[in-house]
Amino acid sequence: MGTLDGKIALVTGASRGIGAAIAERFGAEGATVVVTARTVSGKGSDYGGQALEGSVADVVETIEKRGGKAFGWRCDVGDATSRAMMAAEVIERLGGVDILVNNATTAAGPGKYDSLTDDQYDRVFNINVRGPLELVQRFAPGMAKRGSGWILNLTSKAAEHPAGPPFSPLYANGGMILYGAAKAALNRLTSGLAAELSTANVAVNALAPFSVVWTPGAAASGLEKYRSLPEWVEEPVEGMAEAALALCTVDPQQFTGRTVASTPYLQETGRRIRTLDGRDFLENWRPVID
Numbered sequence: 001m002g003t004l005d006g007k008i009a010l011v012t013g014a015s016r017g018i019g020a021a022i023a024e025r026f027g028a029e030g031a032t033v034v035v036t037a038r039t040v041s042g043k044g045s046d047y048g049g050q051a052l053e054g055s056v057a058d059v060v061e062t063i064e065k066r067g068g069k070a071f072g073w074r075c076d077v078g079d080a081t082s083r084a085m086m087a088a089e090v091i092e093r094l095g096g097v098d099i100l101v102n103n104a105t106t107a108a109g110p111g112k113y114d115s116l117t118d119d120q121y122d123r124v125f126n127i128n129v130r131g132p133l134e135l136v137q138r139f140a141p142g143m144a145k146r147g148s149g150w151i152l153n154l155t156s157k158a159a160e161h162p163a164g165p166p167f168s169p170l171y172a173n174g175g176m177i178l179y180g181a182a183k184a185a186l187n188r189l190t191s192g193l194a195a196e197l198s199t200a201n202v203a204v205n206a207l208a209p210f211s212v213v214w215t216p217g218a219a220a221s222g223l224e225k226y227r228s229l230p231e232w233v234e235e236p237v238e239g240m241a242e243a244a245l246a247l248c249t250v251d252p253q254q255f256t257g258r259t260v261a262s263t264p265y266l267q268e269t270g271r272r273i274r275t276l277d278g279r280d281f282l283e284n285w286r287p288v289i290d
Contacts, residue, residue, distance in 0.1 A: 002030025002278075003249050010034040010090065010097045012077050012135070013104030016054025017215030018154065018240050021276055022101055023059050025241035026248070027068030028278035034090055034097065035059045036075035037104070066277050077104040077131035078123060087138040096142030099248045102132035103154040112174035121178060128182035129189065136193060136204075144200035150248040151197075151204040153190050155259060159183035159208070168229065183208075187259045194257030203252035207244055210261040213237050238282050239263050242273045 009026045013019040015037035027033045041057040056072035063070040071094075075086035090097065106127045108120040132153055143149025158180035162171040170176065187206050194204040211233035227234075243262040246269065250256075266273065273282040 002028070003245070004099075005030035007031045007098040008034065008094055008096070009099035009101065009248070010036065010139070011101040011103055012036050012075060012131075014059055015039045015056050016052060016059075018209075018213055018237055019101075019103040020054060020059045020062075021237040021241040022103060022244045023070070024062055024066075024276040025238075025245050025274075025278065026099070027063035027070055028066060028276065029245060030068075031099070032094075033063055033068065033070040034073060034094070035063075035070055036073045036086055038074065038076045040072065040074045075104075077102075077135075078106070078127040080134070083131060083134055084138075087135060091138070091142065096146075097139050098143065098146075098148065099150045099152070100135060100139050101152045101154070101244060101248070102135060104131065105154065105156075106179075108175060108178040110175045113177060115174075116178060124178040124182050125185070128179070129185045132186060133189060140193075140197060140200075140202060143202045144197060147201050148252070149197075149200075149202040150250070150252070151193065151202065152244055152247050153186050153204070153206045155186050155190075155206040155208045156180070156183045157208055157210070157261070159187050159259075170229065190259060191257040198252075198256060201252045203247075203250055203256040205247050205250075205256060206259040207240070207247055207265075208259065208261050209235055209240055210263045211235050213240055235263055236273065236282060238273050238276060239266065241276060242266060242271065246271055 004026055009031040011019050011023045014023040014035045023033045023035050035056050037056050039055045041055045043051050043053060060070040060072045073086050076082040104127060106124060108116060108124050136151055158176055190204055190206040197204055213235055215237060239262045243265050275282055
């Protein structure tokens with residue numbers, strides 16, 4: 001028996017990286033997983049146009065090969081029409097979801113404050129804040145009606161104020177202000193939603209990596225040049241998946257409205273990291289891209 005037997009879980013941005021890992025881990029625990037992303041098959045790209053491996057079809061196939069159940073839907077969280085169509089189709093076909101993981105994200109790209117454009121601003125806040133809110137508006141009423149549900153928003157340490165002076169080059173060189181501001185807004189959105197959904201027995205929490213998860217998206221984002229910084233630490237993608245599973249099985253009356261970091265949260269709760277297929281504990285790990 002898996003901890004998510006009988007549950008339907010939807011994960012956005014799940015064609016690769018953290019989203020794919022969460023989808024696989026949930027599938028291993030018995031959930032029917034709705035895998036959504038822009039890339040349905042073949043290679044995809046980030047918002048800068050760089051080609052990236054991974055697709056919805058790949059993740060669905062992996063889950064099914066391990067004995068799980070999954071459906072794939074195309075959804076561009078940055079496009080209001082795409083969000084609406086996906087949600088309507090999922091609700092019509094599956095009757096809604098028990099778990100919503102808002103994982104899809106984007107950064108503004110390189111550049112300091114004086115070079116930021118309206119398009120960058122609109123894209124970052126649309127994908128990181130408006131999209132998650134709209135999906136909550138579409139799926140949470142069904143959870144509330146059933147009297148049970150879990151919503152998890154993927155956030156970032158970039159939402160915290162940079163420590164300094166002196167400031168780390170990661171922040172001083174530009175490219176993080178819009179992303180950090182959007183994730184800070186998402187954190188506040190999380191606690192507000194938790195308060196409003198508390199009487200409906202729906203948990204709403206936010207999860208951040210305690211440091212960088214080295215995924216295809218991270219590699220394409222230009223972070224490579226910062227990997228030699230003294231404070232740089234990487235964590236396994238399995239840690240994020242395990243923490244997501246933990247947060248989507250909590251008692252909504254006891255744990256909601258929180259923003260936690262992955263590995264510290266697992267350590268505090270005494271939970272060990274398992275492999276994505278759920279069969280073993282993760283003893284030694286390497287980044288997705290080395």
